[in-house]
Amino acid sequence: MSWSMLLPLLVVASSLVPGCLIFLLREDRVRTRSVLNLAGAVLKVVLVAAMVWGVSQGETFQLSYPLLPGISFGLNAAPFSLLFVTLSAVLWLFTTIYAMGYLKGSPQRSRFFGFFSLCVSATAGIALAANLLTFLIFYEMLTLTTYPLVVHRGTEQALRGGRIYLAYTVLGGAILLLAIAWLQTTAGTLEFVEGGFAGSLAAPQHAALRWIFALLVVGFGIKAALVPLHSWLPQAMVAPAPVSALLHAVAVVKAGAFGIVRVIYDVFGVEFCIELGVTQPLAIAAAITILYGSLRALFQDNLKRRLAFSTISQVSYIVLGAAVLGPTATIGGTVHLVHQGIMKITLFFAAGNLAETLGVQKVSEMDGVGWRMPGTMASFTIAALGMIGLPPMAGFISKWYLASGALEAGQTWVVGVLLASSALNALYFLPILYAAWFHPPRADWPKSADRGRFETRLTLLLPPMATAAATLLAGLFAQLPFSPLDWARFIVAREYPP
Amino acid sequence: MPDLVIVAPILVPLVAGVVAYVAGRLRRGVAIAVAVLQLPLACGLAWEVLRRGPLHYEVGGWSAPLGIQLYADGLTALMICMASIVELAVGVYALGYFEWTERESQPSDHTPPGPSATGPAATGTTTSESAKRSRGGSFWPLSLLLAGSLNGLFLSGDIFNLYISLELLTLAAVGLIGLAASLDALAAALRYLLIAVVGSLFYLLGVSFLYSLYGTLDWQQLAMRFEFDFVSRCAIVLLVLGLLVKAALFPLHFWLPAAHGSAPSPASALLSGLVLKAAFFVILRLWFEVFPHPRLALAGQLLGGLGAAAILWGSLQAIRQRRLKLLVAYSSVAQIGYLFLVFALASDPAVAWNAWSGTAYFMLSHACAKSAAFLAVGSLQLAARGGEIEDVTGAAADHPVTVYAFALAGVGLMGLPPSGGFVAKWLLLRAALESHQVGLAIVMLAGGVLAVGYVFRVLGRAFAATDGAPQRPIPRLMQWTPLVLALVSVGLGLVALQPLELLRIGAPFAPSSSAQSAGLSEQAGLGEQAGLGEQAGLGEQAGANP
Known part of the structure; x- marks a missing residue:
């Protein structure tokens, strides 16, 4: 496995591994936890910087692993992916520092930071996903790992916010799954291509493609809080401030918006979008x-x-x-x-x-x-x-x-x-x-x-x-x-x- | 050597079961040793099948019409691997479980299945200390009997053998339910016994019909001779009906929640994870490899419809439950529904491979996920001193490992990526969309959403803050085993290619190459549908004038 394949994986793993280790830590191991958190965050920024430099020099970083015949788990450092992954890596570093101060002395910090790291891994995965299926894998992972953060305080209000968040995002995930399976059935591929791949399909399938586009936008639009799919976001602000920062700026809402943009540019393609209207x-x-x-x-x-x-x-x-x-x-x-x-x-x-x-x-x-x-x-x-x-x-x-x-x-x-x-x-x-x-x-x-x-x-x-x-x-x-x-x-x- | 590979998975646990029965204090050791040994045995069988294709074996050298036929193809090997993984995990868990329940002199784990099931809830507080020791002790020989008969069933090459192993399996299962030794558990066990016996009788009647018609029990010979006349159709109805009861397909699921909910947790894991699959496995085998299934399209649609109903009904019931184990048990009702969708989906040859292999993979992944869920729930309710969902409030603080185990098992049950459940659901979904059965696709997705509803009912309580007393500590074995099994169920999504390769060996369908390219599959799907309609029409005509 060469360096160019390894790097995207390392970017995801640089928060995944510390996250899993943090789960195993006892509550009072504050120093170890801080070291793990910061080391992961700094390492991620360094790795991302290396990738940005490489891509600007014309290198490609990609990795593909077949999951099923015809579909694969793939990571690819496309320029647009890098924009998002850089944003999330840098902001994660700040948010981690902030969260360490914010949660000083509060209970259940191992759990908090564990899920926090998993969340950012999911975001990095979303950013680097080379196809819609990989995108979906990390997208659902993001849903699941943010839930414990939203309900972190464990109050009835927090649990209610969490339930609403979950109801919306899970429904979004199901809609996405339908759309993606349908797209795979119609187009036979799910790989993101600059300029889109759906445009090559014959005219009789355009009606289906319009439906798929609508489903994809609704599925992503729930996380992106497009009206009228937005009601979960104000409810989810019961979460602690670092989590709100994560939801609003680093991960969740962004993941939805990022998904919509990728659908327009790398699945359907601009010209084909105009053709479909x-x-x-x-x-x-x-x-x-x-x-x-x-x-x-x-x-x-x-x-x-x-x-x-x-x-x-x-x-x-x-x-x-x-x-x-x-x-x-x-x-x-x-x-x-x-x-x-x-x-x-x-x-x-x-x-x-x-x-x-x-x-x-x-x-x-x-x-x-x-x-x-x-x-x-x-x-x-x-x-x-x-x-x-x-x-x-x-x-x-x-x-x-x-x-x-x-x-x-x-x-x-x-x-x-x-x-x-x-x-x-x-x-x-x-x-x-x-x-x-x-x-x-x-x-x-x-x-x-x-x-x-x-x-x-x-x-x-x-x-x-x-x-x-x-x-x-x-x-x-x-x-x-x-x-x-x-x-x-x-x-x-x-x-x-x- | 090849003979040994095919016989050992049956003989080893059965012999060990007898040994364990008389071995007294050593029985735990024997059972665990066999559970550990089973995994390499299963892998060995899978390897042989991969290397040499389907294996045949005639016990004692007696050939087809008379002798006992053993047969192993990819599906068999996968099922035996599934059984050995789950049995190993359950065995390790049971070590901790029974030791702990015997030490804590509290009749803890039997769940009265709510007022709806058997009236006044009565926990068996009267069991004496010695009785409890013996119930822990009888778990081991019973689980070995279950393992042996299960492997026997998967390896059976004739339909009478299938009957015998089904019966043995039922007996082991009844014994396991009865281990809880509460009134409710005994009632549930008895009810299960009666229902299972009725199911067996139907099945046996069907077998006798077929034998009288075709003079053979070997299912491959039957498949060649099968004609679609009236008596054969009666036989199909009898066989399938008998098995449906055992597989607990909606609306024949009524016995399941009480039985699985009141058994001790390790037993529940075996029952929900494996025993249900056994009955389904027989239907799957018979339907696609013995019966002339293209002419059963209407019946297939009916079974698929019942499966869809099971998904919705079981999930909704699971959301409504107040007791942990009943919630997990109703989830089984729902998940069994997914399995039956194959009969509606695979009637379209263009998508048959996706539907069939997805269903097989679903069995594997659900076995791991559901067993892990039952084991985790067993730990949680012992720690919380109660089996209500309310009782686990705050469990994530005291028992994070167990809660995460339940959550990960939940990922498999919800079919979220990258779990094995997702791979299976993806294949089924593709099949549904390509054969234009959008309704079934929507039901599948709705089932996933509802599953999130019931899984998170538990998780929501577990993450809630509590000011109550901390929960009891539970042995590490009981925390980590469910987690490992749950991780297996999630990891199955990442290694699906090899099992699917294994499944191709001896499979009734082959992956269609046209399904990969876009426009072609569209046309193929349409064409096949037209063909299907004709076949269904034929079937009806044949049914009209017998």
Whole structure:
């Protein structure tokens, strides 16, 4: 087995193996567990970096193992896969550090970190999957391994959230399985190909292909929280903050959006999608989701709930970018996969800090909180402004490319949607920022016992500051090589052959 | 040497069973030694079959019409491997289980199967210490008898032998259910005995019909001589009906939950994992290799329909149960339903191989997953001092290994990738879609979703926070054996190619090459359907004027 076959497998295993080892650890082995966690996370980042370098030099990394006649378990480091796997590997490192601080002293940490690592392995597998079946394997693994995290606190509310999460995602998985089996029956292959493989099928099968497309989008759309399949996401925010970060930014929602994009580009192919006429309905669904999520976010007083509805809205930018069909819009959607991830994880980290340090969970309790926790709130501010789409933050780049891509494709209405959404984003984020910085602070902040010399524990403070810095840098230096935008262009150049 | 390979899987456990019966304190050792030995024996048989094709053996040199025929093809070998894996795991688990239940002087494990089954729930609190010791002790000879008769059944080359091994199997199973020694268990055991005997009688009647018609019991000779006249059809009905009762196909499943729910957990694992499969194996054999199955398309549709009903009904019942073991037992009712879909699916020759091999793989994977689930549940309810689902609240904190074992077994039952259950379901699903039986495909998927419902009813409670007292510790053997078996059931999804290769040997169907290429299979599917309709029509006509 050569290095180029081994590397994708190692990327998956670098969190799978530590995860399994962590399950076996006794609860009080804090140091061993931390070492395993961090070693796995750092190793994964290093391996992914090696793969990114290799692919940019024209190497290929792939591995295939036959499961049944005609279908195989395959990993392939396609450029688009690398974008997602890099995002999840880097954010996982931050989230692990954050979670170690967040869960300090709470029970059942071995279980938590075990499933946490399995979750990220599943995400890496989803990113690197070379065919739909491998995608499905890891997709279902993700469902199963996030359930214990969502119900981690074991309260009735958590269990209820978990049940709803499970009901939605399992149904999504079943729909996907049907679609994939049907696709295999019709097309005879499931391997992702740049430019798609379904286009070569004869015209009588186009009706079936439309159905398959719809089923695939619904199956992935449940995790991507497309309206009206989104209800599980606000319920699942009962989970601890690092899990919310994982759900919203690193793994679950992203996996759904990533799946939809792969279906459009690597299963059906752009031109064939236009021929089938399936993308316009999808673009409309994404637009509705964007507006609906933003509208609902306006009326949430619970901070995490507001952020959850904001996720519903923001993730659909990715879908919208793919559905508008045009190289520029695709760049916007693809790069938003990364940008939304780093911005949203910053917001959730900050919200977790407020709840953990001060017990603040509602927007109405945030008066003057900026002066009590300046580092946290500065990060929150940067990420929120990015979400609104202000330059020079990363969110601006996404929206700029989306809007100009829509104009290029002649879909002017999309620009309207984007403007309306930006206005709504401003409406639900700016009051928070105003209250946090310009309202007089409350006098009676609870005294937290172990916060160290800073506003809170360093393990809680540094991750949001780092990701906020990344938000700024991704926007400021978008033109440099290996920036998310640069990589998105590289991907799109391969999906749209000249 | 080849003779030994085919005879040993039957003789070794049977002889050991007799030895174990008289061996007193050594019986545990004998039983475990045989369980360990069985695995290489099974692998040896599989190897011989792979190397030389189907094996025939005439016991004592007596040939077909009179003598005892043994026959091994890929399906046989796979089934014997399945049995030996499950028996080994159950044997190791039982070591810990019976030692522990005997030490804890509590009549713990018998599950009163709820008010619906036998009225007032009465646990057998009256069993004396000595009685308990003996019930642990009789597990070993009974399980060996079960192992021997099961292998005998899989290896049978004639339909009368099949009858004898079925009867032996039933007796062993009744004994195992009765081991729980509670009133409910005894009632369930007795009920099972009566029902199984009725089933056997039907089967025997069918055998006698066929013998009087064709003058042979060897099923390969029968297959050649089979004609589709009235008496033969009666014989088919009798044979299948008798076996359906034993295989507990909906709506003939009524005896199953009480019997499997009240047996001691290791026994439940054997019963649900293996004994049900035995009856199904006989139907599968007869249907596709003896009966002229293309003319049975309508009956096949009926069986498939009952299978679909079983999937839905069993899953819904499992979701409604309040007792752990009844939940797992109803899950068996549902999973048996998947097996019967093959009779509807395989009537289309284009997809017959996928359906048939998927079903065989389903048996293997379900045997491992369901046994692991029963073993895990047995540990959980001993630890929790109660068999209600509510009792496992918080178990994930105290017994994570066991809870994960149940979860992984659940992955197999739900048919999620990459488990063996998924591979089987994938093959069945492909068959259903290619033969345009979309309804069955939807039922399969719905069954998977419902399975998540019942598996997570238990897991949800296990992950719940509790402020109650910590649960009792349980021996490591009882924690890790279910986990290993569950891992096997999941791992089966990754190594499916070799078992499928084995299955091809002596199989009634061959993989169709046209199924691989896209447009072709579409046309083939349509063409075959038309052909099928004609055949079904013929069958009906023949039925109209006997």
